[in-house]
Amino acid sequence: MSPSAAATKLIDQLLVRPGKPLSLSGHDPAATLGWDKEQAKTELVEVKARIDELQQRLYAEEKRSLLLVLQAMDAAGKDGTIRNILAGLNPAGIEVSSFRVPAGKEVLHDYLWRVHAEVPARGMIGIFNRSHYEDVLVVRVKQFVPKSVWSRRYDHICAFEQLLVDEGTTVVKCFLNVSKDRQRQRFQERIDNPHKRWKFRLGDLDDRKLWPQYQRAYHDALVRTSTDDAPWYVVPADRNWVRNLAVAKILLHHLEQMKPRLPPEEEGLDGLVIE
Ligand code: AMP
Numbered sequence: 001m002s003p004s005a006a007a008t009k010l011i012d013q014l015l016v017r018p019g020k021p022l023s024l025s026g027h028d029p030a031a032t033l034g035w036d037k038e039q040a041k042t043e044l045v046e047v048k049a050r051i052d053e054l055q056q057r058l059y060a061e062e063k064r065s066l067l068l069v070l071q072a073m074d075a076a077g078k079d080g081t082i083r084n085i086l087a088g089l090n091p092a093g094i095e096v097s098s099f100r101v102p103a104g105k106e107v108l109h110d111y112l113w114r115v116h117a118e119v120p121a122r123g124m125i126g127i128f129n130r131s132h133y134e135d136v137l138v139v140r141v142k143q144f145v146p147k148s149v150w151s152r153r154y155d156h157i158c159a160f161e162q163l164l165v166d167e168g169t170t171v172v173k174c175f176l177n178v179s180k181d182r183q184r185q186r187f188q189e190r191i192d193n194p195h196k197r198w199k200f201r202l203g204d205l206d207d208r209k210l211w212p213q214y215q216r217a218y219h220d221a222l223v224r225t226s227t228d229d230a231p232w233y234v235v236p237a238d239r240n241w242v243r244n245l246a247v248a249k250i251l252l253h254h255l256e257q258m259k260p261r262l263p264p265e266e267e268g269l270d271g272l273v274i275e
């Protein structure tokens, strides 16, 4: 299969089709997508080289930006994905923003205020480790606000993302789909390994108990906000190597579609020799 046919197939497989029903249980978190682990490692190097090239063009062009949103349950590997994808890219062109429980000034504003401020500037790739989607996920599941409040937010989010798209930001969203059993294993590793304990909080178990409620909230968020302009992808996240390559390929696919171009060079450079 040609690289572009393979990319289209992957996109097809993982895309949440706008306006269509979605069955999250139909997405296997342990899927390998037909890849082989060793080959995937080699391919990831190639995909990242291509991302690097396009990122440089995007940066030089300074007209548009790309926002990659990562959402997932704990231990699905948001941090690992970011570390893996960023390694080897030019850090000057990439910004990572993490969203925690709102605090300070953040709580004095609407929920999109802090998010808008972190959207990547022209020329940049921005990666969101959690995002405005927390406001229809944890906030819904833990009932931090009544349904009458969170249920209006899907429309706000679609309008907000459309604004970004209209103004030159490509918006791509990945749900890292981990299984409950893999989360158990990874939590156990975090508890058993003193170097990983800092990643674990007892409160994480409260979220784990609410697994079905979170799945429902994810389902609704994905269905209500996957649009042609700001699509969601469901990425199998039980195997790190599948997750990393899939996210890298999705990122590459959208960068390729943007076709960033180097700015026109100044005249009079042909044959110029520096003395
Ligand atoms: P971590 O990403 O593991 O450092 O944890 C960040 C925590 O902040 C997670 O438990 C999120 O659910 C929580 N969080 C992020 N955004 C919000 C929000 N808007 N409202 C409430 N909790 C949030």
Ligand code: MG
Pocket (backbone or CB within 6 Å): 074, 203, 204, 207
């Ligand atoms: Mg947590």
